[in-house]
Amino acid sequence: MTHYVDSEVARLGTVLLHRPGPELARLTPRNNDSLLFDAIPWVGRAQEEHDAFAAALRSRGVEVLYLADLLAETLAVPDARSELTEQVLRSPRLGDTLRARVADHLAYLDPAALADVFTAGLAHEELRIGAERPGGLVWTLMDRHDFVIDPLPNLLFTRDSSVWIGDRVGVTSLAMPARRRETTLTDAIYRYHPRFVGTEFVYHPGLEHLEGGDVLLLAPGVLAVGVGERTTPAGAERLARQVFAAGLAHTILVVPIAQERATMHLDTVCTMVDVDAVLMYPNIASELSAYTVVAGADGEPRVDGPAPFLRAAADAMDLDQLRVIDTGLDPVTAEREQWDDGNNTLALAPRLCVGYERNVETNAQLERAGIEVIAIAGSELGSGRGGPRCMSCPLVREKGGGPA
Ligand SMILES: NC(=O)NCCC[C@H](N)C(=O)O
Numbered sequence: 001m002t003h004y005v006d007s008e009v010a011r012l013g014t015v016l017l018h019r020p021g022p023e024l025a026r027l028t029p030r031n032n033d034s035l036l037f038d039a040i041p042w043v044g045r046a047q048e049e050h051d052a053f054a055a056a057l058r059s060r061g062v063e064v065l066y067l068a069d070l071l072a073e074t075l076a077v078p079d080a081r082s083e084l085t086e087q088v089l090r091s092p093r094l095g096d097t098l099r100a101r102v103a104d105h106l107a108y109l110d111p112a113a114l115a116d117v118f119t120a121g122l123a124h125e126e127l128r129i130g131a132e133r134p135g136g137l138v139w140t141l142m143d144r145h146d147f148v149i150d151p152l153p154n155l156l157f158t159r160d161s162s163v164w165i166g167d168r169v170g171v172t173s174l175a176m177p178a179r180r181r182e183t184t185l186t187d188a189i190y191r192y193h194p195r196f197v198g199t200e201f202v203y204h205p206g207l208e209h210l211e212g213g214d215v216l217l218l219a220p221g222v223l224a225v226g227v228g229e230r231t232t233p234a235g236a237e238r239l240a241r242q243v244f245a246a247g248l249a250h251t252i253l254v255v256p257i258a259q260e261r262a263t264m265h266l267d268t269v270c271t272m273v274d275v276d277a278v279l280m281y282p283n284i285a286s287e288l289s290a291y292t293v294v295a296g297a298d299g300e301p302r303v304d305g306p307a308p309f310l311r312a313a314a315d316a317m318d319l320d321q322l323r324v325i326d327t328g329l330d331p332v333t334a335e336r337e338q339w340d341d342g343n344n345t346l347a348l349a350p351r352l353c354v355g356y357e358r359n360v361e362t363n364a365q366l367e368r369a370g371i372e373v374i375a376i377a378g379s380e381l382g383s384g385r386g387g388p389r390c391m392s393c394p395l396v397r398e399k400g401g402g403p404a
Contacts, residue, residue, distance in 0.1 A: 002167065002396070003164055003167065003169070003196075003199070003395045003396055004164070004166060004167050004396060004397070004399060005164040005165065005166070005217060005394050005395065005396065005397045006165075006166055006217060006220040006221075006397070006399060006400070006401065007217050007218075007219055007220060007272075007275070007397060007400075007401040008216055008217050008218065008271070008272035008347055009272050009273065009274060009275055009347040009349065009350045009401070010349070010350070010397040010398040010399070010400065010401050011348070011349040011397060011398040012057070012060075012062050012346075012347070012348045012349065012394055012396070012397055013062065013063060013395075013396030013397060013398065014062065014063040014064075014065060014394070014395040014396035015057060015062055015063070015064055015065070015392045015393065015394050015395065016065045016066075016067060016070075016158045016162075016392070016393040016394075016395055017050070017053070017054055017057075017064055017065070017066060017067070017158060017391060017392055017393075018066065018067040018068065018155045018156050018158050018391075019047060019050050019051070019054070019066055019068065020041070020043065020046045020047055020050055020153075020156050020381070021043075021047075021068065021116075021119065021120065022043075022116065022119075022120035022151075023119050023120040023121065023151040023152055023153045023155065024041050024043045024046060024153050024156075025043050025120075026120060026121060026123075026147070026151035026153065027040050027041065027153055028040065028145070030145060031145075034178055035151070035153050035154070035178050036153075036154055036176060036178050036179070036384065036385070037153060037383055037384045037385075038383055038384070038385055039383040040383070041380040041381075041383045041384070042380050043380075045379070045380045046380035046381055046383075048377075049376065049377045049378055049379070049380055049381050050156075050381060050391075052376055052377060053354070053376050053381075053388065053391065056354060056374050056376055057348070057354070057392075060348050060349075060352070060374075062348065063396070065395070067155060067158060067185070067186075067189070068115055068116075068119060070189045070193050070195070071115040071118065071119070071185055071188075071189060072111045072112040072114075072115040073111070073193055073194075074188050074189045074192045074193045075111035075114050075115055075118075076111045077192045077193075079192065080188045080191075080192035081111070081114070083188060084118060084184060084185070084188050085103070085106050085114075087181075087184050088102070088106070088118065088149055088181075089102060089103055089106075091149075093138070094138060094148070095136060095137065095138035096136075097134065097135065097136025097137070097138065097139070098135055098136050098138040098139050098148065101127055101129065101133060101135055101136075101139070102122070102127065102148060102149070104133070105122070105127055105128070117149060118149075118152075118185060119151070119152055119155055119185070120151050120152075121147045121148075121149045121150050121151030121152070122147060122148040122149040123147055123148070124139070124142055124143075124144050124145070124146055124147070124148060125144065126148075127139070127148055150178070150181065152179070152181060152182050152185075153384065154178065154179050154182065154384060155182055155185075156381070156384055156386065156391055157213070157384065157386045157390040157391055158391065158392060158393040159212045159213050159267070159386075159389060159390045159391065159392060159393050160172060160174065160179070160182075160211045160212045160213045160230075160265070160390065161174060161179070161182040161183050161185075161186045161212065161393075162183075162186045162190065162212060162393055163203075163212035163215045163393070164393070164394065164395055165202055165215075165217065165223070165243060165248045165249070166202075166246075166248040167199075167200070168199070168200045168201060168202040168246060168248065169190050169196075169199055169200075169201055169202065169203075170201065170202045170203030170210070170212075170215075170239070170242075171183050171186050171187045171190060171201065171203060171204060171205055172203060172205065172210050172211050172212050173203070173204070173205050173206065173207050173208060173209050173210050173211075173235065174205070174209070174211055174230075175209040175211065175229070175230045175231075175232075176230070180205075183205040184205070187204075187205060200246075202239075202242050202243060202246055202248065203238075203239060203242055207235070207238050208232055208234035208235040208237075208238045209230065209231055209232045209234070209235045210225075210231045210232075210235035210236070210238065210239055211230040211231050211265060212393065213226075213230070213264070213265025213266065213267045213268070213386075213389075213390055214226035214227070214228070214230060214231040214236075214265050214266045214267070215231075215239070215266075216266060216267065216270070216271070216272065218253070218272065218313055218316070218317055219275070219316075219317040219318075219401050220399075220400060220401050221249050221250045221251065222249060222250070222251050222252075222253070222313075222316045222317050223239075223243065223249050223251070223252045223253070224252075224253040224254075224255055224266060224270075224290070224309075224313065225239060225240075225252055225253070225254050225255065225266070226255050226256075226257045226265060226266025226267075227254055227255065227256055227257070228256065228257035228258060228259050228260075228263060228264070228265075228266075229257075229259045229260065229261070229263070229264045229265075230264055230265060231265075233254070236252070236254045236293075237293075237301060239252065240252045240254075240293045240295075240301045241301060244295035244299070244301065245299070250294060250295070251292060251293070251294050251316040252292075252293040252294075252301075253290040253291070253292055253293070253309065253312055253313060253316060254290060254291040254292075254293055254303075255288055255289070255290045255291075255309055256289065257269065257284075257288070258284075261385065262338065262339055263284075264385070265390070267343075267344055267389050267390065268281075268338070268341065268343060268344055268385075268390075269281040269284055269288075269338065269343055270285075270288070270343060271343055271344060271345045271346075271347070271353075271389050272347060273325065273345060273347055273350075273351065273353050273366065273369075273371045274323070274347075274350045274351050274371065275350050275401055276317075276319050276321075276322055276323055277322065277323040277324070277325060277369070277371070278310075278313075278322055278323070278324055278325070279325045279326075279327060279343055279345055279362070279366065279371075280324050280325070280326055280327065280343065281326070281327055281334065281338045281343050282326035282327060282328060282331075282334050283331060283334055283335065283338070285310070285324055285326060286308070288308070288309035288310075289305070289306040289307065289308060289309055289312075290305060290306060290307060290308075290309040290312040290313065291303050291304065291305040291306050292304045292305050292307070292312050292315075292316065310322050310324065323369070325365055325366055325369045325371065326365065327342045327343050327359070327361070327362040327365065328342070328361045328362060328365070329361060329365075333361050334361075337359040337360075337361055337362045339385075340356060340358055340359055340378075340382055340387075341356055341359070341378070341382060341385070341386060341387025341388075341390070342355065342356065342359035342361075342362035342363075342387075343362070343387075344356075344386065344387030344388060344389045344390055345366075345373075345387070345388060345389060346387075346388035346389045346391075346392050348374070351370060351371050351372060352371070352372045352374070353366070353371060353372070353373060353374070353388075354373070354374045354375075354376060354388040355373045355374070355375060355376075355387070355388060356375070356376060356377075356378035356382060356387055356388070357375035357376060357377055357378070358377075358378065358379065358382075363375055376388065
């Protein structure tokens with residue numbers, strides 16, 4: 001099986017999704033901020049919305065892989081099981097007594113149940129503690145609302161924890177504490193699951209912070225990397241080194257974005273919908289700038305700029321210009337629809353994308369520009385502040401950027 005992605009828009013073959021499950025039911029008004037959700041989603045409806053998203057992809061011939069299935073299959077591999085279990089048990093929060101109880105608990109779970117615990121976490125009351133099996137000081141003093149193993153509700157956003165560049169996978173280095181454990185799972189899947197045996201890596205979680213939502217494959221050989229709340233300049237520089245060393249790209253455009261929640265990743269303000277067209281948040285479209293990074297003769301990344309992003313991108317992509325479709329006619333609508341992930345479309349092919357139905361103006365602008373929009377419901381899915389691009393990690397796209 002060859003996994004290969006070298007653009008944002010070439011026909012999508014295979015995508016990794018995570019169907020939201022019990023980890024979303026862990027969200028409460030007490031923890032939703034630290035778990036990076038803006039509301040408490042209705043889990044059943046979120047699942048319906050997600051199933052409709054997956055069905056829309058399948059109806060266009062896309063193979064949908066689910067992270068939970070891959071994880072359960074990965075945990076059937078003994079080395080993967082022991083490695084992931086050790087990683088969870090290593091948490092310094094546990095203490096030796098509680099660690100032993102958790103180890104006992106996990107040891108009896110079959111791979112699917114263990115995958116559930118690794119994604120949904122383990123609540124205080126879910127651990128069987130009694131006179132025979134004391135929880136010790138840590139369990140006794142733990143707040144009843146605390147988790148023994150934290151849940152990972154943001155697994156929904158598979159875009160961020162891994163990114164395929166050419167035939168290599170980058171397992172990213174997530175910035176927010178609530179998300180860091182996600183990459184232990186994606187890393188194990190890509191190293192141990194039979195489907196991915198032999199896959200080479202272009203990035204690792206131990207490296208400088210880098211999130212997949214900040215990485216756009218503008219065209220074969222040309223990447224844009226947002227630096228802001230999540231990806232650091234050091235992460236962008238590291239990716240440039242790794243990508244150049246592997247011969248996966250010749251140019252990286254490093255794009256500073258505001259360090260705010262509304263613009264947490266580059267793909268919250270800009271996504272591609274055609275080989276020469278981007279959908280952009282108009283309030284910043286003209287302000288975005290880019291530093292152009294290329295490999296110098298000595299192998300060191302060489303930096304030029306800044307220049308206006310649209311100009312730098314068109315030059316790197318060898319285009320006269322990049323067409324811009326903006327997301328709203330007036331600033332208030334634009335701001336509302338950007339917040340609701342109007343800019344966060346997933347291209348299934350050139351001029352065909354998936355977007356949230358609620359972003360009426362944005363979708364109308366796209367249709368006016370000749371881009372077909374498959375509109376999906378996202379009232380519950382959107383409560384985690386992510387749209388169709390955030391919720392998908394492409395593993396296979398047609399090579400060469402797709403037909404113009
Ligand atoms: N690429 C993206 O913009 N992903 C959305 C991530 C949302 C998630 N709640 C987070 O704050 O990380």
